[in-house]
Amino acid sequence: MCDNLNAIFIWIFFHYTDLWRCCLVTHMTLEFEPDRVVYDDGEHLIRIFALDGLQLVRCAVSKAALVALEDDALAGPHAMTITYRRNRSLLQAIAERKYLARHFEVGNTIVVRLDDVNAQLSGLRAAEDATARTSDRPTRGDSRV
Numbered sequence: 001m002c003d004n005l006n007a008i009f010i011w012i013f014f015h016y017t018d019l020w021r022c023c024l025v026t027h028m029t030l031e032f033e034p035d036r037v038v039y040d041d042g043e044h045l046i047r048i049f050a051l052d053g054l055q056l057v058r059c060a061v062s063k064a065a066l067v068a069l070e071d072d073a074l075a076g077p078h079a080m081t082i083t084y085r086r087n088r089s090l091l092q093a094i095a096e097r098k099y100l101a102r103h104f105e106v107g108n109t110i111v112v113r114l115d116d117v118n119a120q121l122s123g124l125r126a127a128e129d130a131t132a133r134t135s136d137r138p139t140r141g142d143s144r145v
Contacts, residue, residue, distance in 0.1 A: 030051065030052055030095070030096045031050060031052075032049070032050045032088075032092050032095075033050065033051070034088075036048065036049045037081050037084060037085070039077035039080060039081065040060070041077075043060070044062070044063045045060045045061060045062045045063060046060060046063075046080050046081060046084050047059070047060045048060065048061065048084070048091075048092075048095070050092075050095070050099075052099070057099060057110065058107070058109040058110070059095045059110045059111070059112070060109055060110070060111045061084055061091050061095075061111070061112045062111060062112065062113050062114060063080060064113070065091070065112050065113055065114050065116065065117045066080050066084060066087075068117045069083060069086075069090075069117060070086065070087070090117075090120065091112050091117075093120070094117065094120050098110045098116065
């Protein structure tokens with residue numbers, strides 16, 4: 001009887017260990033809720049919300065990050081919301097990258113900061129410059145030589 005119980009417990013342990021390992025390793029992409037954009041006056045940032053499967057993920061974008069994208073964001077909460085919506089894909093990509101890297105801040109929130117935006121923009125500019133240099137390089141048989 002004890003051997004049967006031990007075998008059952010071992011089977012359950014390994015079965016659920018594999019299940020949890022699978023759940024912990026694979027992350028779904030975040031699905032951002034487009035209409036849920038809230039200004040947080042105390043923190044001076046825009047709060048946005050996303051779902052990872054059924055789990056709510058709290059995200060935010062700092063005012064400084066929004067101003068770096070468009071200085072119109074200095075005009076107040078409404079302007080910050082408009083700036084967020086105009087740059088939604090960039091900001092959401094940064095938030096998703098930080099989420100997958102588990103870079104949570106206090107309150108279990110992913111916050112897109114000025115440094116994040118600057119790093120993303122400099123990476124995009126470097127990629128554009130590399131593409132431009134490659135396309136300007138003459139090839140064999142090119143008459144521009």
